[in-house]
Amino acid sequence: MCESWFTFTWLTIISTKWNPSYTISYPSRLFSRVAELPAVDLFVTTADPVLEPPIITVNTVLSLLALDYPSNKLACYVSDDGCSPFNLYALVEASKFAKIWIPFCKKYNVKTRAPFRYFSDSSNNNNNIINGPEEFKQEWLAVKDGYEQLCSKIKKATTKSIMLDQEFHVFSTTQQNNHPTIIKVIWENKEGVSDGMPHLIYVSREKNPIHPHHYKAGAMNVLTRVTGLMTNAPYILNVDCDMHVNNPEIVQHALCILMDPKGQKEVAFAQCPQLFYDGLKDDPFGNQLVSIFVYIGGGVSGIQGIFYVGTNCVHRRKVIYGLSPHHHIQNGNNNLGKSSKKDIIFGSSEEFVESAAQALKGKTFTQNTNLCNSLEAAKEVAASGYEHGTDWGKQVGWMYGSSAEDVLTGLKIHSKGWRSESCGSDPIAFMGCTAQDSIVQVGQYQRWASGLLEVFLGKNCPILCTLFGKLQFRQCLAYIWLTTWALRSVPETCYALLPAYCIISNSHFLPKDLGMLIPAVLFVTYHISTLLEYLKTGLSMRSWWNNQRMFRITAMNPWMFAFVATLLKKLRISDYGFLVTKKEQPSSSDEGSDKSNANDGGRFIFNKSLVFVPGTTILLVQLTALLINFFGWQPKARSGGHGSGFGELLCSAYVVLVYLPFLKGLFGKGKYGIPLSTICKSMALALFFVHLSMYIV
Ligand SMILES: O=c1ccn([C@@H]2O[C@H](COP(=O)(O)OP(=O)(O)O[C@H]3O[C@H](CO)[C@@H](O)[C@H](O)[C@H]3O)[C@@H](O)[C@H]2O)c(=O)[nH]1
Numbered sequence: 001m002c003e004s005w006f007t008f009t010w011l012t013i014i015s016t017k018w019n020p021s022y023t024i025s026y027p028s029r030l031f032s033r034v035a036e037l038p039a040v041d042l043f044v045t046t047a048d049p050v051l052e053p054p055i056i057t058v059n060t061v062l063s064l065l066a067l068d069y070p071s072n073k074l075a076c077y078v079s080d081d082g083c084s085p086f087n088l089y090a091l092v093e094a095s096k097f098a099k100i101w102i103p104f105c106k107k108y109n110v111k112t113r114a115p116f117r118y119f120s121d122s123s124n125n126n127n128n129i130i131n132g133p134e135e136f137k138q139e140w141l142a143v144k145d146g147y148e149q150l151c152s153k154i155k156k157a158t159t160k161s162i163m164l165d166q167e168f169h170v171f172s173t174t175q176q177n178n179h180p181t182i183i184k185v186i187w188e189n190k191e192g193v194s195d196g197m198p199h200l201i202y203v204s205r206e207k208n209p210i211h212p213h214h215y216k217a218g219a220m221n222v223l224t225r226v227t228g229l230m231t232n233a234p235y236i237l238n239v240d241c242d243m244h245v246n247n248p249e250i251v252q253h254a255l256c257i258l259m260d261p262k263g264q265k266e267v268a269f270a271q272c273p274q275l276f277y278d279g280l281k282d283d284p285f286g287n288q289l290v291s292i293f294v295y296i297g298g299g300v301s302g303i304q305g306i307f308y309v310g311t312n313c314v315h316r317r318k319v320i321y322g323l324s325p326h327h328h329i330q331n332g333n334n335n336l337g338k339s340s341k342k343d344i345i346f347g348s349s350e351e352f353v354e355s356a357a358q359a360l361k362g363k364t365f366t367q368n369t370n371l372c373n374s375l376e377a378a379k380e381v382a383a384s385g386y387e388h389g390t391d392w393g394k395q396v397g398w399m400y401g402s403s404a405e406d407v408l409t410g411l412k413i414h415s416k417g418w419r420s421e422s423c424g425s426d427p428i429a430f431m432g433c434t435a436q437d438s439i440v441q442v443g444q445y446q447r448w449a450s451g452l453l454e455v456f457l458g459k460n461c462p463i464l465c466t467l468f469g470k471l472q473f474r475q476c477l478a479y480i481w482l483t484t485w486a487l488r489s490v491p492e493t494c495y496a497l498l499p500a501y502c503i504i505s506n507s508h509f510l511p512k513d514l515g516m517l518i519p520a521v522l523f524v525t526y527h528i529s530t531l532l533e534y535l536k537t538g539l540s541m542r543s544w545w546n547n548q549r550m551f552r553i554t555a556m557n558p559w560m561f562a563f564v565a566t567l568l569k570k571l572r573i574s575d576y577g578f579l580v581t582k583k584e585q586p587s588s589s590d591e592g593s594d595k596s597n598a599n600d601g602g603r604f605i606f607n608k609s610l611v612f613v614p615g616t617t618i619l620l621v622q623l624t625a626l627l628i629n630f631f632g633w634q635p636k637a638r639s640g641g642h643g644s645g646f647g648e649l650l651c652s653a654y655v656v657l658v659y660l661p662f663l664k665g666l667f668g669k670g671k672y673g674i675p676l677s678t679i680c681k682s683m684a685l686a687l688f689f690v691h692l693s694m695y696i697v
Pocket residue numbers: 045046047048052079081214215216219239240241242309310311403404405406444447448451578579580581582
């Protein structure tokens with residue numbers, strides 16, 4: 001069983017990686033093709049002012065506002081699921097700073113447009129400033145000063161809490177999960193100037209405990225409707241609050257793909273890679289995903305198109321409204337446009353249904369002369385009960401039913417027959433922050449794997465999408481590879497225990513003599529080929545090994561829990577939601593050098609969570625098996641057959657090597673040590689396993 005599963009996984013990977021494709025875009029040629037640049041709505045989501053410090057969101061927003069794109073064609077919307085006055089305050093202050101930041105960036109063609117990155121030591125060559133012209137030096141100092149003031153204002157506000165008066169008065173009675181809609185137009189580009197500052201709008205949708213809010217997918221759907229009423233741009237760029245722009249021309253890059261006259265028939269969205277700043281050296285927790293993006297991402301791009309990963313992506317609005325490519329080719333008329341059905345699909349707001357009809361017909365951009373005129377209608381569509389009985393989350397918008405709403409939404413789009421394309425650029429389009437310790441990392445992998453398994457077990461299972469939809473067969477295999485991470489925990493765990501079982505019971509699972517060459521050759525080729533992939537991408541050998549090790553640890557720990565949690569959810573025994581990943585506060589320019597101390601230098605840390613029990617147990621079992629072998633305590637091999645041999649010992653030692661961070665954790669102190677309660681539980685389980693292997697043959 002396990003081996004068939006591994007073989008199947010191998011087939012899906014090979015098929016996915018078989019013919020990779022990478023898109024190169026030339027923004028300078030865009031203007032020869034299109035007469036006028038289209039409008040683009042920018043979506044930023046944030047959910048928790050503690051886990052996602054407002055200064056991070058502010059940097060993302062500033063980097064978006066400073067895009068190299070006509071500012072009258074951009075509108076930036078920030079969705080705040082935390083309903084936090086700190087976020088609004090931070091954004092209001094940021095919009096003031098933006099008035100010096102944007103002209104500064106454009107005048108000196110600054111490459112990094114998130115101020116905390118620009119002013120940090122690592123990305124900025126101080127020599128340039130010191131040796132640069134006097135005028136630049138003065139302005140640089142003034143802008144830096146402005147940014148530092150902004151930081152200290154936000155810091156002061158969050159530590160001392162702000163006065164809830166004037167525009168913040170609405171927050172005086174709000175609770176995070178129970179409050180009316182709050183929409184504030186922070187800045188409106190009233191004159192429509194192209195070199196000014198884009199619109200900036202704060203949206204905190206209504207929350208009411210009696211209506212499910214569907215986490216991020218729900219927030220994205222509210223943003224879709226609110227923007228539909230306010231600016232209704234044909235393209236939507238969405239980023240998480242922790243993903244700032246790293247290439248100010250990225251919108252043009254994405255438009256090269258989306259506005260391609262040949263591609264327009266098919267390409268639904270352009271997905272940029274997800275890369276991270278302040279990554280730990282050699283990727284000790286396997287979360288930088290560089291090689292996955294190149295090989296798996298590039299591979300699916302060569303089939304029907306890259307997966308949607310929830311951030312750094314430009315969507316076509318009409319695709320989000322449920323249009324299929326087939327309809328598009330005809331004339332844009334389809335049953336989504338029939339007025340009798342529209343309010344069932346899009347809800348009861350007439351204004352919104354009208355704007356959606358326009359978007360679907362391709363007549364999208366109705367420049368709203370005054371954003372505040374649409375505030376009432378916008379509040380209506382942001383209400384918590386608005387979606388009741390409509391198709392939002394089922395047929396249109398971001399899909400509900402999984403905490404991996406991104407993959408689910410992308411899958412739904414692909415199953416309609418759309419293609420997608422990856423959008424690479426130099427420098428890389430966006431940079432974000434990623435988990436900086438093993439506990440956060442394990443939590444994130446668990447959420448992803450359970451969300452993905454929900455996709456696999458749900459109505460939009462890739463297999464069904466191929467049978468009844470237009471998902472291509474090989475794309476289906478790629479989606480199966482992705483959505484079954486949690487299932488893989490079972491064979492992985494069995495196989496990690498197998499060598500120990502063989503040693504303890506003195507039996508074997510590897511062939512003897514020459515036959516042994518087969519698994520040995522497989523083992524070596526697998527390792528060499530993956531190592532070559534890493535080296536070709538410019539990664540170190542160390543990061544290859546760290547990733548190999550982390551994949552195994554992830555598969556047996558968080559994925560195992562994801563598997564169990566999803567089963568329990570499906571059986572309606574327990575439920576889980578979307579746990580927001582903690583983001584580290586960016587270091588200010590002066591504190592930059594302390595960063596490496598703060599994140600434990602990549603050492604594993606543990607807590608009392610049960611998620612570390614399987615790993616500890618597996619390690620203890622291997623150690624016991626190796627000891628039993630060392631002292632020769634094995635029983636006699638059964639019925640004259642071969643007992644365990646060198647192969648089994650080697651495999652067991654390999655598992656110990658993989659679990660080295662846990663081995664260190666057994667002896668570590670404080671947060672670096674595995675808690676005693678976990679060790680006790682694991683010891684009991686390990687003894688139970690050893691007992692079973694010895695006596696039950
Ligand atoms: O109720 C919620 C929960 C989350 N978010 C936002 O969702 C984004 C992603 O959350 P995060 O905790 O950072 O998750 P990650 O694991 O880092 O996110 C990856 O995985 C998610 C799916 O699990 C995708 O949605 C993300 O785009 C992708 O970056 C953040 O901007 C949050 O503010 C909300 O808006 N509302």
